[in-house]
Amino acid sequence: MMEKNQYQKFKTRNTFTQIFIWSFLLIALFIFSIPFLIMIASSFEEFSYVLPYPPKIFPTSLDFSAYTYVLTQHNFLTALKNSVINTSITVVIAVFISSLSAYGFSRIEFPGREVLFGVYLFTLMMPGFLNIIPQFIVLKNITFIPGLSHGLVGSRLGLILIYTATSICGHTFFLRGFFKSVPMALSESVVVDGGGHFSIFFRIILPLSKPAIGTMSIFALQGFWEEYFTAKVLVGANESMITLPLLLQRLNGEHATRWEWVFAASILALIPIIILFMIFQKKLVIGGLTQGAVKE
Amino acid sequence: MKRMLLTKKRLKKGLKGWLSALPFILPGLILVSVFILYPMIFTIQISLSDYRIVTGEITPVGLLNYKNVLFETKEFWYAYRNNFLYAIVTVPLIIFGGLIFSYLVNNLKKGQTFFKVGFYLPVITSWVIVSLVFKYMFGNSNTGMINYLLVDVFHILDDYVPWLYRQWTGNGAIWLMGIWKNMGWAMLIFLASLQGIPKELYESASIDGAGIWNKFRYITISAVKPTIYFVMVNMIIGAFNVFIQVMLLTSGNPNGTTTVLQYLLYNRAFSKFEFGEASAIGLISAVTIVVLTIILNRTFLLDQNRNGE
Numbered sequence: 168m169m170e171k172n173q174y175q176k177f178k179t180r181n182t183f184t185q186i187f188i189w190s191f192l193l194i195a196l197f198i199f200s201i202p203f204l205i206m207i208a209s210s211f212e213e214f215s216y217v218l219p220y221p222p223k224i225f226p227t228s229l230d231f232s233a234y235t236y237v238l239t240q241h242n243f244l245t246a247l248k249n250s251v252i253n254t255s256i257t258v259v260i261a262v263f264i265s266s267l268s269a270y271g272f273s274r275i276e277f278p279g280r281e282v283l284f285g286v287y288l289f290t291l292m293m294p295g296f297l298n299i300i301p302q303f304i305v306l307k308n309i310t311f312i313p314g315l316s317h318g319l320v321g322s323r324l325g326l327i328l329i330y331t332a333t334s335i336c337g338h339t340f341f342l343r344g345f346f347k348s349v350p351m352a353l354s355e356s357v358v359v360d361g362g363g364h365f366s367i368f369f370r371i372i373l374p375l376s377k378p379a380i381g382t383m384s385i386f387a388l389q390g391f392w393e394e395y396f397t398a399k400v401l402v403g404a405n406e407s408m409i410t411l412p413l414l415l416q417r418l419n420g421e422h423a424t425r426w427e428w429v430f431a432a433s434i435l436a437l438i439p440i441i442i443l444f445m446i447f448q449k450k451l452v453i454g455g456l457t458q459g460a461v462k463e
Numbered sequence: 464m465k466r467m468l469l470t471k472k473r474l475k476k477g478l479k480g481w482l483s484a485l486p487f488i489l490p491g492l493i494l495v496s497v498f499i500l501y502p503m504i505f506t507i508q509i510s511l512s513d514y515r516i517v518t519g520e521i522t523p524v525g526l527l528n529y530k531n532v533l534f535e536t537k538e539f540w541y542a543y544r545n546n547f548l549y550a551i552v553t554v555p556l557i558i559f560g561g562l563i564f565s566y567l568v569n570n571l572k573k574g575q576t577f578f579k580v581g582f583y584l585p586v587i588t589s590w591v592i593v594s595l596v597f598k599y600m601f602g603n604s605n606t607g608m609i610n611y612l613l614v615d616v617f618h619i620l621d622d623y624v625p626w627l628y629r630q631w632t633g634n635g636a637i638w639l640m641g642i643w644k645n646m647g648w649a650m651l652i653f654l655a656s657l658q659g660i661p662k663e664l665y666e667s668a669s670i671d672g673a674g675i676w677n678k679f680r681y682i683t684i685s686a687v688k689p690t691i692y693f694v695m696v697n698m699i700i701g702a703f704n705v706f707i708q709v710m711l712l713t714s715g716n717p718n719g720t721t722t723v724l725q726y727l728l729y730n731r732a733f734s735k736f737e738f739g740e741a742s743a744i745g746l747i748s749a750v751t752i753v754v755l756t757i758i759l760n761r762t763f764l765l766d767q768n769r770n771g772e
Contacts, residue, residue, distance in 0.1 A: 271487030277480030393589030
């Protein structure tokens, strides 16, 4: 009897706590979302050079003219196409090369391995923008590729090369942690069957690390999708290679800013990433990301 | 004789190791060498020279670029100060907020995903987009949300403030945006490490009568300590990569008092074509980050050892 009473009390307290947490988080989330709400509300307005007063958090009308304008003008489709191509190619190449490197650094003994890996780690500490000037110069001097006599500045290949190169050290570092956690005994079975490192890599390590590689790919994808600085320096001057972040910034800078265009374009650029995150958020193995890093 | 044989054996083994490792590490190694390591060395050279990008001429000038950067204008010191201030102001708040939110979300029975995605939205939104929204919110007349609320609705201020045109309000807007943008990331990382804490710990603490605060303090905090360190180091290094928000919100105005190192570097290199000075700025920031990381590592390792005893 007494036990039941106590349980009841425990339960009510629990429900009360749940309601409290819910309301607190809801309020916090609302405040957090204000910038997004403003963005959405403003994208449905027709400003015509005068900003609306008072500023709105909730849309009062549903005017899609900003969206139709953005979709038909301003190279939006070119930018979208470029962003999709650049991002997907880079993620595939970067993750594959990094997986190979991570295998080499985690499963194969060779002299100088730790030193070389230390160099990789060291580059991670460098600010990303440090190298942009020489990278620009190196790309400019790669003139031996047919069809690109002016070097790789302003070309898709150049941008993808830089994106891939700058992500290798970090990706290798994280994946190495995961690959190390795959039991050695598993690979021995492949060796017994007469398989070498490549069989181990493709038949054991890659399949078992799918969640880790997937998680990393999602984060990488998001990073490349929004990358601005490198794209601005390398392809900013080439109208046909413009990416979404560059286009958004340009919409902002042109004459008097038409905010409804800026926000409509922003929302359009945001939607694919949100959908992607929602689909995969349950499958992300974030715990491992930090574990690999902390254990070092 | 025996020794020579041994060295030979070791050499052979080493060579064999390299041969089997090369197919795996070579593609990465080539890219890293050409586009990361060589540029690093080149940056050092440029920082010590007068570099003309059009002709490719490099004239050594010694430490002149460093002297110019450090002593010619005040801009560098503003930038240096602002990067540190950004770290000092935003990192603790990001960690604190991330911890609180992750703890609360983790304690929910229903709706975890909803809040997780909700708080994570700013993280997946590009810096360009959020900078544009913040620029709009901090607009200097009554059409900016902040001015509208403070002057027209709540009458806290008498007149509209040009937020982004003043030193401290401009910096404040940059900090606020940094906190808002990164808190969801910290939350997600903390959430992952919270979910690794065995439930029994909390249950036994509940039976002992521990409240929500005590459980947070004694169980949660000690369990996520390594993760806190991970988030902290990431965010501090991130604080030295601040760029887009400064470029879009304030452009370093007024008089460079809201500038940061990366924006300064960008400006010197691609507006003024002072590649030497830009490289010097980059290297000074790089050295700062390395020193900072070493200091953080030391402090943290000491702290951990003390806890272990």
